[in-house]
Amino acid sequence: MSLTGKRVLFTAVAVALIAILVVVFYPRDKGETAKFTTKESKFEVNVPEDWKAVEQPRVAATADREATPDEGVELRLKGSEQNKVYVFNQYSTLSPPEETLEKEAFTTAQGIKGTLYKDAANHTWQLILDQSIAPGFYGATVRFEDADLFEKNQDTFRDILKSIKIFKP
């Protein structure tokens, strides 16, 4: 093979390698960020692909009806929307669930500490974050009706909870 031929071959191989690397490592769309901002709450959470975010604003108190104590965003698994993760800010103190549940120390990517309570039998997780970070009390609940989906999505739950970012409103 001539020198020019070798150069052409080398260039072609290099281009092919670069193309493969680009295909393999190109950052994929890993979902969107849901931003929830009201007068009293401000936070962000990642919404994975195949999930959708539904805002749950607080209902104000009236003479006949008490305010909903919490407001936030429900992340629902598309196609089976009764399976959801609810990230919220609540007026009143968050009370931990029963002591018998499995407990895990949890820290968000932002560095906010909390406790994750796992109720495998009821396909439920409850996260209570440090209760002094901003006005109100922040937490999240994973609630799945489908046991198989609950098992399959545990890494996704963890990613969602890790991604919670809280700001001063």
Place this chain on the structure above:
Amino acid sequence: MKKRWGSMLSVVLVAALFSTSGQVLAADPVTKSSAEELFGSSSRDYNTEAYGLPEITVPEKINSLVLSQKEVALEHNGESVFVDAVGELAEGSFINLGQKAVWSSDNTDVVFADAGRLLAIGAGKATVTVEYGGIKEVIEVSVAKTLDLQKEVETLEATKVGTISPFGFSASDRTTVVDKAKGMVNMTWTPTKDVRGWKNNTTFKANTKYTGMPYSQTENQKDKDGFTKAMSATDFYTNYTRFDIIMPRYGNDCSGFVSFAWGISRQTTSGFVSGIQDGTYAKVGTYNSSTPTKADLKAAYKKLAAGDAVVKSGHTFLIASNDTTNSKVYAYEQTPNLAVYTTWTYESMGSDGYMPYTKK
């Protein structure tokens, strides 16, 4: 060698300078106020970028880690002590790593450790490990006894017998109110079938004992006796949805809780706020009920007594005792999922705009 000893002496001196050792906090369950003490101010402790503050660079490696205390003896649960962890940097300067080091306890039933605060949970012994940059140091902790904190409140209140609040109702009425609230917080109940909690966020499981009234916003608001009776009702375990929200069929919301404790008809926080403004309820202290300032509210909180309450549109809770020395209140609070015993500092109540008020 001399240089090494000199360096170590410097570390100890710096540790002494940073030290807050011996600072013991009053009994305090882990709630909003204690979390504030635990973690300090929010803008300092978390991702500073999120709050628009400059990032503090902390080196990954240190030469040594020095703790201000290696042995800690706490009297009872609820007490805290702060221990400083000081790192000597490679260049011979020092940095307080209390917030950055990893704190862990080998027995969280005895002591909880985080960010330099050791919070006593119950009697016993435990070892707390502090780790940074691969260097570990330990603190031996002992907690002498476990106290009933609620009894402590009662004792605190007993010292106030004979003192007359200038606001609202009589001392005997206050006792009735507090007993009623205490009953709703301390009540235990064991469902025989599963009951779905507020917003279906939790399940009260069959044959599991729970303490406290469940949170609900149905028309079936109940006090302790009413709830106990309702447990025999045929519809107690039937799923219930109101305002498109799944919730227990029987229970209380925050204003229902205060209404029951005060022995008045069911109010909402909106009604309480307008009632303060139109004189239906008495203000505790002096503040403008339309536009209260934080300073006025904090001054007013000093006047709170057991049986009074605080409210903002959307939430209210009842005062169990007022610790004016430490500027905090013990409270009975109806919250999802269950009514609980909590503490709030004047600072946190003032920041959230809670107005102190009482029954006339």
